[in-house]
Amino acid sequence: MDIAGGPVPSIAEQVAQVPTDPGCYLWKDASGQVIYVGKAKNLRARMRQYVTLQDDRQKIPLMMQLVSSFDYIVVDNEHEALVLERNLIGQYHPYFNVDYKDDKSYPYIAITKGDVFPAIKYTREKHRPDTRYFGPYTDSRAARATIDTLRKVCPICSASCTEWKRVRRLLEKSPQDADLIGLICAQKGRPCFDYHVGRGPGVCAGMIDADSYAKNVRRVERFLSGQRRDLIADLKEEMSAAAAELDFERAGRVKRRLEVIDGLDDRQQVVFPTSVDIDVIGFYREETIAGACVFVVREGRTQRTCEFILDKGFDVSEEELIEGFVKRYYDETADIPAEVDVACELEDGEMIGEWLTSKRGRVCRLHRPQRGEKHHLLETAQRNARHALLRYMVRTGYADDRTNQALLQLESALALPAPPLRIECFDISTIHGRFTVASMVVFTNGRADKSQYRRFKIRAELDEANDFVSMQEVLGRRYAPERMADERFGSRPDLLVVDGGKPQLTAALTQLEELGLDIPVCGLAKADEEVFVPWDETPVVLPTGSASLYLIKQVRDEAHRFAITFHRELRDKAMTVSILDEVEGIGPRRKKDIMKHFGSMKRLREASVDEIAAVKGVSEDVARALYDTLRA
Incomplete structure (x- = not known):
């Protein structure tokens, strides 16, 4: 809890005094604003995980840098803690908790259960204890259409009806005289328009008593809860009873209501053969x-x-x-x-x-x-x-705003002369020095520019993986004077990113110095997402969740993907060539026809002898030999 007066203990010292009971905790910033609400079975143990950074969620280090104080509330059990947590999040809307983006109020369909004659309404109001809500509906037109359809099936008063409001006021003044008010409405009441078109039950004119109306309300609730089969059974029973009594007008009205439900079911997708909710x-x-x-x-x-x-x-x-x-x-x-x-x-x-x-x-x-x-x-x-x-x-315009933020943040964090509108990133992919390749990806105005991507086969003879030598070679080739003058390689980058830490950054700086080029360069290490820069021994740490960190990681990951894809292509091609070369009777032409027919080594391995023999120019004996070789 907040500690005032005298020397203020550290957050860790305060947490050590927190009880071990279930409850909720509220982390606060320097201004006293709640920035995160959580629940715990053991408050002290859970809060200590935050202070010691044992919680491995990405947002925790940044959040704890902002924490200046905290509160906690003790409850009896975890269930109460969960309910309290939800209420506190709704009250404070903390920045670090998951919430709706715009926090707008969504529409609901509501039944005013606190009234003698409950009415239906479309609403965005804060929930009241005497009202039952169905939803939320993210499509307001769908919510209104549902109410319209529902009132055709089960006539019920609308909360916006003037005549219903008049009856409601009378009942609120004298709830004990409900029967008398019903008689007055029957004698002097004016039927509303909804009653005339079959969507209102006639409360305003005393056409229905409270018990019969309550039956309609229960049907409405079942309909909105998705329990339509019970409602259909009730309506069919009512229709049969009306027909048996020769009341064909009432039977016809019920039949039309059943047709409305059937039409609604036709528009809804059947998902499961069984009745599941x-x-x-x-x-x-x-x-x-x-x-x-x-x-x-x-x-x-x-x-x-x-x-x-x-x-x-x-x-x-x-x-x-x-x-x-x-x-x-x-x-x-x-x-x-x-x-x-x-x-x-x-x-x-x-x-x-x-x-x-x-x-x-x-x-x-x-x-x-x-x-x-x-x-x-x-x-x-x-x-x-x-x-x-x-x-x-x-x-x-979310993507454009984030991109602009990212470029401006990178300019500030990396001390660039201008926002890096063209970013080039290089990555090396190899396996023990074999099939060593490099990728170059380009992001223009914060977006991948795939027409500018390039890939390189490393020419240096390597007995083992050597990113230092490989990086120097690819940068020497990319930034050689003839390539810099080549329009196909685009313009000079505003920022050069290498995938790796200090060694890869040193290799890039050495090569650029030999070429006499002054290009801003940084290295992005995978381990802690730290950005290494030439002008500081301490890496730059971009804020977790920031647009700049997301962009530079996206650039790095794209370079890695492009490099490893090329590496696998070369490795698979070499593997394919070596296996097919072992089969007698398969030369360059047949090899090409076979690979063209199957498209990949995986499909070739899955093929039967007859399928291989179906390739033009491949005899059954050669197909059998290839089949046996692939499974050796």
Whole structure:
């Protein structure tokens, strides 16, 4: 907790005094603002992991640099800690917790359960205890269309109806006189427009009593919860009863309601042959944002999809992102299924399942599908999450803003004379000195410029891997005067990046000095993502999650990918040539025809004798010999 008066103990000393009970902790910055909220079974042990940096999440070192104080709240058990954590995150919106990107209020469909005659409404209001909410809906038009369809099936008053509001005011003044008010409405009430078109039950005109109306409300709730089969059974029973009583007008009205439900089912995709109630949640991450897509499946059909943009991406682990979203999403909805399917196992999955079970009133579990229909639907949800995120990035110009930030941050951190609009990066790939190659990738204005990519075979005779010699050779060839004058190699770079630490940086500086070139250069080490620069023995550490670190890592990783791809091509080609050369009867022409026919060594290895013999010019004896050689 905050310590005031006298010498202030260090954070570590304060943490040593924290109790070992379950609870929630709040890390605060120098201004007293809460920057992170977490829960723990043992508060002292969990908080000590932060102070000693034993928590290996990338954001922790940066976050703890900002921490100046903390608070904690003790509770009785882990379940209470989880509920309290969600409430505290909703109250403080800490920067380092997973949350919605824009934190806007999403629309819900609500039933005003606190009224004698509950009404339905479309709302974005903060949740009230006497109202039941269904959603959220990320498509407002879909929410309004659902209400419109629902009122055709189960007539219920709208909360925006003037006549319903009048009846509500009367009942609020004299709740004990509900029956008398009903008689007054029947004698003097004016039926609203919705009653005339069959979407209102006629509360305003005393056409329905509270018990019959409550039956309609229960049907509405079942419909919104996805329990349509029970509703259909009730309506069919009502239609049969009306027909038996020769009340064909009422039977016709019920029949039209059943047709509305049938039309709705026709538009919904059937996902499972069995009646399952599950939510399938897919995610797609970029550097600091992510997309989430929820498929709401009820009675085996996809009822709706909801899409969200989250304010964390690759700067947190997949597990933390999923857990944060699950807690945020289900804290705000009453529509909880029997199963929630996500892409990875959660450390607190069992406890979250217990929390969802207590909210639902029946069992709910978290599940990671690995095969079958649920896995297929999860992959579809992930694709939809990706498209939702891409639409958001295009709409907001997110990528351009991040790129501009990255270039300006690199200019400042690396003491460059100007933003590095052209970045060239080199990487070496080899295996014990054999098939040694180098790659050159180019990023122009912060984006990969693949037309400028180049790859090199290292000519030096090497008995073992030697990145120092290889790097000097490739830089000497790339920055030789004739290449610098060659338009195909583009212009002089604003920043040269080598994949590696101090040795690779030294090799680059030595070669550039021999060529008489003054090009800003740095090395990026894989271990701690440290940037080595010529003018300081201490590496530059770019902030975790920053646009500059993400860009320079992207450049380095692209160079590595391009180099290792070329290395594998040469190695596979040499392997292929050596194996085919061992087979008698296969010369250069047949070798070429065979590889052209199968396309890859993998397909050739999987081929049967008859399939090999089907290649033009290859006899059955040669095919048999090749088949045996490949399996020797």
